[in-house]
Amino acid sequence: MNAEEKAYHERFMREAINMAELALRSDETPVGCVFVRDGEVIGRGMNATNKTLNGTRHAEFVAIAGILEKHPISSLKETDLYVTVEPCVMCASMLRQYGIRAVYFGCWNERFGGTGGVLNVHCDPSVDKPYPVTGGIFREEAIMLLRKFYVQENDKAPEPKQKKTRELKTEILPMEIHAPRPSSSKSETSQTQTG
Amino acid sequence: MVADEPASSGLEHLGVVPRTGSLVPLKTKDEVRAALETFEAYILEVPARWAGAVKDAIQEAIPDLKTSDFQHLRRVVQFKYLPLHIQRRYRPPHPSRPRGDGSEEDSEVTEAEDDDTARYFLVSPTTAIEHATLIKVLVQKTPFGDAARPPWALTISVPALSPTSAEQAAQWSLEYWPVAYKNTNPYGPHSSLLARNGLELAPDAGTMLALADAAGKHVHDMGFGEQIGCVIVDRTAGVNEIVAVAGDARWRSPCGEPTSHNDPGNVMAHAVQRAIAIVGKKRLRVAGSDPDSVPSPAPFCDTPVTDLEKRFHTNTNIPPNGYLCVDLDIYITHEPCVMCSMAILHSRFRRCIFGKRMPLTGGLTADTALQKPKGDAVAGTGLGHGIFWRPSELNWKFLAWEWLDTDATTMITNNTDTLQA
Numbered sequence: 001m002n003a004e005e006k007a008y009h010e011r012f013m014r015e016a017i018n019m020a021e022l023a024l025r026s027d028e029t030p031v032g033c034v035f036v037r038d039g040e041v042i043g044r045g046m047n048a049t050n051k052t053l054n055g056t057r058h059a060e061f062v063a064i065a066g067i068l069e070k071h072p073i074s075s076l077k078e079t080d081l082y083v084t085v086e087p088c089v090m091c092a093s094m095l096r097q098y099g100i101r102a103v104y105f106g107c108w109n110e111r112f113g114g115t116g117g118v119l120n121v122h123c124d125p126s127v128d129k130p131y132p133v134t135g136g137i138f139r140e141e142a143i144m145l146l147r148k149f150y151v152q153e154n155d156k157a158p159e160p161k162q163k164k165t166r167e168l169k170t171e172i173l174p175m176e177i178h179a180p181r182p183s184s185s186k187s188e189t190s191q192t193q194t195g
Numbered sequence: 196m197v198a199d200e201p202a203s204s205g206l207e208h209l210g211v212v213p214r215t216g217s218l219v220p221l222k223t224k225d226e227v228r229a230a231l232e233t234f235e236a237y238i239l240e241v242p243a244r245w246a247g248a249v250k251d252a253i254q255e256a257i258p259d260l261k262t263s264d265f266q267h268l269r270r271v272v273q274f275k276y277l278p279l280h281i282q283r284r285y286r287p288p289h290p291s292r293p294r295g296d297g298s299e300e301d302s303e304v305t306e307a308e309d310d311d312t313a314r315y316f317l318v319s320p321t322t323a324i325e326h327a328t329l330i331k332v333l334v335q336k337t338p339f340g341d342a343a344r345p346p347w348a349l350t351i352s353v354p355a356l357s358p359t360s361a362e363q364a365a366q367w368s369l370e371y372w373p374v375a376y377k378n379t380n381p382y383g384p385h386s387s388l389l390a391r392n393g394l395e396l397a398p399d400a401g402t403m404l405a406l407a408d409a410a411g412k413h414v415h416d417m418g419f420g421e422q423i424g425c426v427i428v429d430r431t432a433g434v435n436e437i438v439a440v441a442g443d444a445r446w447r448s449p450c451g452e453p454t455s456h457n458d459p460g461n462v463m464a465h466a467v468q469r470a471i472a473i474v475g476k477k478r479l480r481v482a483g484s485d486p487d488s489v490p491s492p493a494p495f496c497d498t499p500v501t502d503l504e505k506r507f508h509t510n511t512n513i514p515p516n517g518y519l520c521v522d523l524d525i526y527i528t529h530e531p532c533v534m535c536s537m538a539i540l541h542s543r544f545r546r547c548i549f550g551k552r553m554p555l556t557g558g559l560t561a562d563t564a565l566q567k568p569k570g571d572a573v574a575g576t577g578l579g580h581g582i583f584w585r586p587s588e589l590n591w592k593f594l595a596w597e598w599l600d601t602d603a604t605t606m607i608t609n610n611t612d613t614l615q616a
């Protein structure tokens with residue numbers, strides 16, 4: 001990637017980071033994205049799983065739902081996605097079925113990643129056309145946003161967890177991404193069961 | 196498990212005729228791997244009284260041999276427990292044994308003795324020691340030092356991983372080498388857990404799938420989508436409480452009109468996605484907030500589009516304080532696509548049952564059980580994702596079954612279908 005291309009992609013990833021910051025302020029997992037066609041942002045999205053009580057309302061879904069209100073489905077074939085965290089398996093498949101042109105992301109998603117993190121839904125054998133992916137654009141910023149969310153959530157918990165988990169870590173570790181926080185003690189049990 | 200007593204009443208007047216058939220648990224990705232993976236190993240015929248000494252000699256020759264890597268394989272076996280093909284290699288049906296130890300009568304006597312006294316010893320994987328080196332080690336030891344009794348080591352294939360059920364252990368013992376089953380399944384749900392859940396689901400599963408069929412038929416008749424339907428059920432109280440019914444709506448425009456069938460249609464309006472969204476809105480209502488206060492663009496298509504869907508939409512029959520789709524079961528007419536399979540996992544469902552396998556697009560199956568139909572080179576491969584049970588990679592797992600109709604002719608048999616369900 002030459003300097004000019006780098007600047008082009010970073011410009012849009014900055015917009016995606018802005019969406020992730022908005023998600024963080026709204027108590028949602030800070031994942032943000034923008035869809036770009038002909039050098040213009042045609043849709044924006046952020047994670048909305050807590051607000052909707054729907055574990056599938058990821059930033060990519062929210063953005064595409066907005067786009068399809070105004071644009072035909074076929075326009076996605078000339079559209080690129082910039083997202084702060086690698087698309088999960090679900091979103092990676094959704095993007096491939098819609099025929100997305102290319103995907104650029106910030107950090108890898110070692111929990112659910114569908115474009116290299118766990119599975120390779122973007123290029124595995126499928127009836128749909130594969131798409132190219134480029135990861136690592138503003139990776140550290142994307143991770144720091146997730147980490148801030150993690151600390152913020154732990155501080156809200158009625159009984160704060162072990163102190164070390166509340167500190168803002170700067171080293172880069174895998175963590176659970178996208179999953180909405182449980183709303184009952186029962187589900188917290190379920191969560192820890194499968195960790 | 197034949198579903199013979201449909202318990203869900205009140206669905207008959209909707210034209211829902213229960214399907215008759217059975218539930219077949221899906222194989223997990225690790226189970227499929229475990230069933231296929233083998234390695235080559237040496238086996239050795241040893242007089243019973245020397246078995247211990249030979250074991251020690253092997254340990255000495257291969258000091259870093261990790262027998263824990265093949266704990267599931269019996270180390271010392273009697274002739275009668277060997278698979279037939281190995282028995283024949285040591286004792287061919289004709290008296291043409293490579294060991295020239297006397298006349299025919301003599302050898303018959305020897306064989307009769309051998310049956311009681313010979314043991315068959317699993318030495319090691321072939322990667323642990325060269326065949327020539329192994330023989331060199333053995334001829335220095337009793338009883339192989341005797342030129343009349345050269346060490347007779349064969350190479351056989353053995354299963355690399357533990358069996359996941361007693362049936363599999365029995366089958367492998369016939370096919371490869373005697374195998375021990377420890378009543379655990381490290382590669383998937385325990386068979387007793389599956390059996391218990393299968394028994395619980397079987398009586399109503401045919402009815403739930405028939406309702407999913409109806410949901411698919413209704414959207415298709417209106418031109419909104421493919422004939423794919425989905426039903427979400429709460430069975431925590433022991434009876435099926437139908438929480439959401441949704442059909443596919445990929446051909447429905449944001450303004451609610453049928454559109455032309457240009458691929459791929461509106462992917463996020465797959466039946467599973469719509470049904471999950473309807474559950475989320477029910478949860479909001481039960482929690483006392485107005486679902487309409489949360490913006491939900493029309494392409495999500497998360498409101499009922501047919502009368503059948505409406506019927507199950509209005510009642511708030513979902514326990515308060517629930518989390519996503521924890522404790523709920525999901526029935527689908529087809530094996531869900533990769534996107535929908537992962538949506539089910541994200542939503543933390545308890546159990547999933549689907550009707551028709553989708554070898555080219557389905558995300559749940561891990562095996563390649565479907566046989567290639569005649570003259571069709573493409574179908575029957577399967578994507579192998581097995582998204583329902585990959586606990587080392589994904590943070591949730593659930594039980595999954597496919598449904599097999601008793602009368603197979605009623606099943607849709609177009610296996611080349613590229614449809615994403």
Ligand SMILES: [Zn+2]
Binds near residue numbers: 059060087089092178
């Ligand atoms: Zn996602």
Ligand SMILES: [Zn+2]
Binds near residue numbers: 466534536616
């Ligand atoms: Zn689907």
